[in-house]
Amino acid sequence: xxxxSENEAWDLVIEGHGPLFDLKxxxxxxxxxxxxxxxxxxxxxxxxxxxxxxxWFFIQPLFTTIIFTFxxxxxxxxxxxxxxxxxxxxAGITAWNYFADCITKTSTVFKDNSQIxxxxxxxxxxxxxxxxxxxxxxFGVQMxxxxxxxxxxxxxxxxxxxxxxxxxxxxxxxxxxxxxxGLGLMITALTTKYRDLSFLVTFGVQLLMYMTTVIYxxxxxxxxxxxxxxxxxxxxxxxxxxxxxxxxxxxxxxSLGYSGAVTLAILIGGILIFNKTERSFVDTV
Amino acid sequence: MSVAIRVEALSKMYQLGQIGTGTISLDMERWFVxxxxxxxxxxxxxxxxxxxxxxxDSNFVWSLKDVSFEIEKGETVGIIGKNGAGKSTLLNLLSRxxxxxxxxxxxxxxxxxxLEVGTGFHPELSGRENIYLNGSILGMRKKEIxxxxxxxxxxxGVERYxxxxxxxxxxxxxxxxxxxxxxxLESEILxxxxxxxxxxxxxxxxxxxxxxxxxxxxxxxxxxxxRGLLLEKGQIVRDSDVGTCVASFLERDKHRQPSERSxxxxxxxxxxxxxxxxxxxxxxxxxxxEVTVHLAAKDIANATLFFIVENAFGQSVVHKRVxxxxxxxxxxxxxxxxxxxxxxxxxxxxIYTMYFKTIAPATGWSGRAFSERISVEVxxxxxxxxxxxxxxxxxxxxxxxxxxxxxxxx
Numbered sequence: 104x105x106x107x108s109e110n111e112a113w114d115l116v117i118e119g120h121g122p123l124f125d126l127k128x129x130x131x132x133x134x135x136x137x138x139x140x141x142x143x144x145x146x147x148x149x150x151x152x153x154x155x156x157x158x159w160f161f162i163q164p165l166f167t168t169i170i171f172t173f174x175x176x177x178x179x180x181x182x183x184x185x186x187x188x189x190x191x192x193x194a195g196i197t198a199w200n201y202f203a204d205c206i207t208k209t210s211t212v213f214k215d216n217s218q219i220x221x222x223x224x225x226x227x228x229x230x231x232x233x234x235x236x237x238x239x240x241x242f243g244v245q246m247x248x249x250x251x252x253x254x255x256x257x258x259x260x261x262x263x264x265x266x267x268x269x270x271x272x273x274x275x276x277x278x279x280x281x282x283x284x285g286l287g288l289m290i291t292a293l294t295t296k297y298r299d300l301s302f303l304v305t306f307g308v309q310l311l312m313y314m315t316t317v318i319y320x321x322x323x324x325x326x327x328x329x330x331x332x333x334x335x336x337x338x339x340x341x342x343x344x345x346x347x348x349x350x351x352x353x354x355x356x357x358s359l360g361y362s363g364a365v366t367l368a369i370l371i372g373g374i375l376i377f378n379k380t381e382r383s384f385v386d387t388v
Numbered sequence: 389m390s391v392a393i394r395v396e397a398l399s400k401m402y403q404l405g406q407i408g409t410g411t412i413s414l415d416m417e418r419w420f421v422x423x424x425x426x427x428x429x430x431x432x433x434x435x436x437x438x439x440x441x442x443x444x445d446s447n448f449v450w451s452l453k454d455v456s457f458e459i460e461k462g463e464t465v466g467i468i469g470k471n472g473a474g475k476s477t478l479l480n481l482l483s484r485x486x487x488x489x490x491x492x493x494x495x496x497x498x499x500x501x502x503l504e505v506g507t508g509f510h511p512e513l514s515g516r517e518n519i520y521l522n523g524s525i526l527g528m529r530k531k532e533i534x535x536x537x538x539x540x541x542x543x544x545g546v547e548r549y550x551x552x553x554x555x556x557x558x559x560x561x562x563x564x565x566x567x568x569x570x571x572x573l574e575s576e577i578l579x580x581x582x583x584x585x586x587x588x589x590x591x592x593x594x595x596x597x598x599x600x601x602x603x604x605x606x607x608x609x610x611x612x613x614x615r616g617l618l619l620e621k622g623q624i625v626r627d628s629d630v631g632t633c634v635a636s637f638l639e640r641d642k643h644r645q646p647s648e649r650s651x652x653x654x655x656x657x658x659x660x661x662x663x664x665x666x667x668x669x670x671x672x673x674x675x676x677x678e679v680t681v682h683l684a685a686k687d688i689a690n691a692t693l694f695f696i697v698e699n700a701f702g703q704s705v706v707h708k709r710v711x712x713x714x715x716x717x718x719x720x721x722x723x724x725x726x727x728x729x730x731x732x733x734x735x736x737x738x739i740y741t742m743y744f745k746t747i748a749p750a751t752g753w754s755g756r757a758f759s760e761r762i763s764v765e766v767x768x769x770x771x772x773x774x775x776x777x778x779x780x781x782x783x784x785x786x787x788x789x790x791x792x793x794x795x796x797x798x
Contacts, residue, residue: 112496113394113494113495113496114495114496114497114498115493115494115495115496115499116492116493116494116495117481117482117484117487117488117492117493117494117495118487118488118491118492118493119487119488119489119490119491119492134524134527136524136529136530137524137525139530140520140521140524140525140530141521143517143521144510144513144517144521147512147513147517148510148512148513151512151553218507219507219508219525220485221485221503222485222503222504222507223483223485223501223503223504223507223508223525223526224483224484224485224501225525225527382486382487385480385485385486386402386403386486
C-alpha cells in the first residue's frame with residue numbers, strides 16, 4: 104500500500120471542516136439540469152388536480168389589491184402619489200410578493216427537504232435556487248396581470264407614465280431574488296437547530312412589509328421615520344420599481360446602490376452560512 | 389491496482405436525545421472553548437463508544453471511531469454489522485449526506501449513492517417525469533437520461549403506466565421504476581444501502597445481475613462481494629474475505645451460549661463439549677472426528693439424545709438423534725460422557741455451531757436440556773466454484789456404452 108504516492112490526484116476529498124469561503128458555484132453549475140427539474144416539478148405539481156390551474160397565480164394578488172384599495176386607500180386615505188390606487192398597490196404587491204415568497208419558501212428548505220437531503224448528495228444550494236426560479240415563473244404571471252391592469256388604466260385615462268428606468272427592471276428582479284434568497288438561506292440555516300425562528304418568519308415578513316413602501320410612497324412617509332424606512336434595502340427596490348412602471352417614486356443612484364450593496368452582502372453571507380450548515384444539518388434537523 | 393476510496397481515521401459523533409433545549413448554550417460553550425481558548429472540543433472527549441443496549445453517561449456517542457480502510461478499483465466490499473454498528477453512518481459519510489466529525493475520505497471517480505430507491509419521487513408527476521427528476525437528483529445529466537429513457541422504461545417493466553402519476557402506482561411498480569433509474573446510473577463508485585430488499589424475486593434477480601452491489605441481506609452479500617468489513621460499535625473489527633466476515637458476524641451476534649436447561653428440577657443436564665478430547669474447536673473437513681459432551685442425570689428413563697450442527701444461517705447441516713436405550717442405557721443415572729463419532733463431514737470451510745440436546749418423558753416434553761453451543765471452524769478444501777455447501781470426495785469414472793449393457797446383464 105505504501106507504494107502509492109501521497110500526492111495522488113483525488114477527485115474528491117471529504118473532511119470534517121471545509122474551507123470557510125467556498126461558494127461552490129462551479130458545482131452548482133454542473134447540476135443545472137437538476138435545478139430545471141425542480142422548477143418543473145414545483146410548477147407542474149402546483150396546478151395538477153386543480154380546476155383553475157395556473158389561474159390561481161392571479162387570484163391572490165388581485166384580492167390583496169382589492170382589500171388594500173379598500174382599507175388603505177378608501178378607509179385610511181393614504182397617499183398614492185396621485186397614481187390610480189389599484190395600480191399603486193398592485194405594483195407594490197407584485198414586487199413584494201416575489202421577495203416575500205423567496206424568503207418564506209427558502210427559509211424552510213432544509214426542513215421541507217430533509218427526506219431528500221438525508222438520502223442523496225447534490226449541491227444543497229440547488230433547491231433554494233430552484234425555489235427562487237420557480238417563484239420567478241409565478242412572478243412573471245403576476246406581472247402579466249399588472250401590465251394588463253396598466254393597459255386598462257391607460258385606456259381609461261389614469262395618470263401614470265412609464266419611464267426610462269424600465270430598463271432597470273431585470274436588475275430589480277435580480278436584486279429582489281438575491282435579497283430574498285440570502286435572507287432565506289440565513290434563516291433556514293439557523294432553523295435546522297433552532298426551530299423558533301421558523302415561527303418568526305411569516306410574521307416577520309409581514310411586519311417588514313409595513314417597513315417598506317408597499318402601501319404608502321416614500322414621499323408620504325413622515326420625515327423622522329424616512330431614514331429608518333430607507334435603511335430597509337427593499338424600499339429602494341420597490342420605489343425604483345414603481346418609478347419605472349408608473350413614473351412616481353424615489354429613485355436615486357444612492358438608494359439603488361445602497362440596496363445593491365446590502366443585497367450582495369446578505370447573499371454572500373447567506374450562501375456561506377448555508378454551505379456551512381448543509382454539511383451536517385441532517386444530524387440535527 | 390489503484391485505490392478508489394481511501395478512508396483515514398474517520399469518526400462521526402452524534403448527539404442523542406432531544407436536541408433543542410440547551411443547544412444555544414452548548415454551542416456557545418463549544419465555540420468559546422474551541423475558538424477563543426483554542427482547546428480541543430470538550431464534547432468530543434465526552435463522547436463514548438456506541439453501545440446500543442447500554443445506557444451511557446454521555447449524550448454524545450461515537451457512531452464511527454477511527455475507521456480507516458482502502459478500497460481498490462474494481463472491488464466490491466460488503467459492510468456488515470448489527471443495527472447501530474455504524475454501517476449507515478459510514479455510507480452516509482461516503483455519499484456526502486453528512487460530513488465527518490474527524491478524519492478524511494478521499495475518492496477517485498464519479499460517485500453514485502443509493503441509500504434509498506426513489507428519492508425525490510413526486511407523487512403528482514408521471515412515471516416519465518419522475519425518471520427525469522430522480523435521475524437528475526442522482527446526478528445524471530438530462531442528455532444522459534434522454535439516451536437511456538427507453539432502456540430505463542424497458543427495464544422497469546411498467547411501460548403501460550409510464551404517463552400516469554406515480555401516486556396511482558402499486559408500491560411494487562413504484563419500486564421497479566425507481567430501481568430502473570438507479571440501475572442505469574453510470575459511476576465508478578457505487579454506494580448501496582439496503583435497497584435490494586425490495587421488489588419481487590424476479591425483479592431482484594434482474595437487479596442483481598444488472599448491478600452487482602452491496603446489501604443488508606447476507607445471501608446477497610455473499611453472492612456479490614469479495615471482501616467484507618465487519619463493523620462493531622463504530623469500529624472495524626474484521627477486514628477480510630466476505631465469507632469469514634459474515635460468519636464472524638453471525639457468530640459474534642450469537643456469542644458463545646452456555647448450556648441451559650428448561651427442566652428446573654435439574655434431573656438432566658448437559659455440559660461442556662470437546663472435540664477429539666480437546667477444547668480447541670477446529671475440525672478438518674476431510675477427516676473423521678469425535679465429539680464428546682458431559683452429561684449428568686438422576687434416574688432418567690427413555691431419554692432421546694440429539695447432536696446438531698448448524699451453519700452460519702442457522703440451518704441444520706447435521707441433525708442426529710438416538711434413544712438412550714439404543715446405546716445401552718435405558719435408564720441414565722449418574723455422570724457420563726456421551727460420544728458421537730462422525731465420519732468425514734465434507735462441508736465447506738467456515739464457522740459452524742455445534743450443540744447437544746436431550747429430552748425425556750420424565751422431565752416433561754418442555755423440559756429439554758441443551759449443552760453449550762460452540763462455534764467450530766471447519767478448515768480444509770473448499771469447493772472450487774464456491775457455490776456448493778458440500779464438497780464430498782467422489783470417484784469419477786467413464787466407460788463405453790457396452791460396459792453398461794454388460795453390467796445390466798450381470
